[in-house]
Amino acid sequence: MDKIVLYLIVGIVLTGCTKENFIDTGLAVGYQDCSMLEYMKNNPGNWDSTVVMIEHAGLEKLFDGKDPDYPKFTFFGPKKLSLLRYLLDNDIERIKDMDPEECREMILEYVCVDLILRKDVPKGTAFLPWPPIPGEGGMDISMLGGNACRLFARTQDYEGLPEAGATYIYLESRRKTTNIATSDLRFTNGIIHALATKHTFGSL
Template sequence: MNKIFIILLMVFIGSACTKENFIDTGKASGIFDGNILEYMKNDPYNWDSTVVVIEWAGLTSLFEGKDAQYPEITFFGPTRLSILRYMLNNGIERIKDVEPEVWKEMMLRYVIPGKHMKDSFAVGDIDDGGDEFTAIAGNRIRVYRKLNPYKDTPDVGAATLHIQSIDTGYSIVMIASADIEPDNGAVHSLVYGFTFGKF
């Protein structure tokens, strides 16, 4: 009796795994049809405060790709939680309580000229390697791509992206989501735990 039950169960399971039960959702893609500012406005949960800062600081044209000096940029994006944490730590109630020029200088510390995707950054680690850049605000940052192990095999697992402020010596910050690709550059989102203003 038990053998018949097991055989019937196996036949039932096997027949359920047909082509019609499989849903192909396609490959994940970071490409966004629109500019960087439009991308952020499309995801208010992560970027609403970032967008308000950008607009209040007079940086709309830069993030829309309309700045002739910087047609493409790479943005190491502090999310809304990073900005709200900065405001809470500094007793700021509203973004517009701070002068636009202050926000502008701070936000430009996270922007480098040109489009730089994850694979374009040199391999490095916490102590050495990677690439050094001068952000639009004039501060220096180091970005490196870390090759992680998979099980016992080194350097074959997922590659992660990390950023460090050379000027302030702020500790390494991991990129939470890399290779978001709007029309006018690249966005690499910083982890939620990062506090805006540390660079």
């Protein structure tokens, strides 16, 4: 029964995210006077599954700004659909069916101890799979989970004019590139850059 409900939720969200009513803008949002965890709890439409994963992993203190070792950090946040896709791909009915230590390791792969704002990210290019060409520019970052990633900005062309369009931020790891849907969500304990919903949790 839980599995059927999970499929229905994913189907509804995917259907609703059309070009007309869901746009990954990559725009900055601004400062909010609360912790990351408080914000996510108050926005369940995007973050309720992320909150469940954080709590199941025993990372509430970290995301609530109460961990003395990491009072502030940057979180490249996977949202609800990213986590639901992971559950479906791995035939898992509920987050609470997962091993808490595994959840902890996976969440920490999205946490960078440095505070990084959109304006700090240099321009760069993505890795090309075939023929394999490494990406250039950007900045290398390390996550608490031990994984290394690269951040870079890219400005699109507009009406035939090079780099005259919108600028987007991308997170690249394991030769996969994910765009950041919303950047610079700032809180008392750091910054969230929300990943696009096409990202599958655990693929960093």
